[in-house]
Amino acid sequence: xxxxxxxxxxxxxxxxxxxxxxxxxxxxxxxxxxxxxxxxxxxxxxxxxxxxxxxxxxxxxxxxxxxxxxxxxxxxxxxxxxxxxxxxxxxxxxxxxxxxxxxxxxxxxxxxxxxxxxxxxxxxxxxxxxxxxxx
Numbered sequence: 001x002x003x004x005x006x007x008x009x010x011x012x013x014x015x016x017x018x019x020x021x022x023x024x025x026x027x028x029x030x031x032x033x034x035x036x037x038x039x040x041x042x043x044x045x046x047x048x049x050x051x052x053x054x055x056x057x058x059x060x061x062x063x064x065x066x067x068x069x070x071x072x073x074x075x076x077x078x079x080x081x082x083x084x085x086x087x088x089x090x091x092x093x094x095x096x097x098x099x100x101x102x103x104x105x106x107x108x109x110x111x112x113x114x115x116x117x118x119x120x121x122x123x124x125x126x127x128x129x130x131x132x133x134x135x
Contacts, residue, residue, distance in 0.1 A: 020044075024116070030090045030092075037095060038052070038078075041112070044102075058095065065123045070125075096119055
């Protein structure tokens with residue numbers, strides 16, 4: 001586990017809404033048009049993964065989570081998958097994985113605490129509409 005914490009991560013873990021830890025993964029997705037990263041979050045009561053996409057590397061940019069854009073939910077198989085993605089969709093490899101605690105979930109944002117191999121801390125994910133309005 002990396003000891004380096006980007007400045008936007010909090011080292012203290014608040015109380016979760018959900019009593020269980022849910023799984024997450026961050027996939028590096030290489031396509032012909034470039035590379036982006038997908039944050040995939042297991043959701044209670046469904047077999048779909050809540051998905052955000054980011055065009056900057058989590059290693060090099062502290063704005064990683066603030067730049068995330070909500071995408072359509074993905075199939076749960078991607079929590080453990082590495083390899084080719086459909087013809088002409090490139091390939092994915094796991095950049096980080098672990099569990100997370102859901103702290104708050106509203107229509108316009110999610111607040112979570114990641115317990116990853118590389119990233120550990122509290123983050124907030126806003127919807128695109130929220131960012132457009134400067135919230």
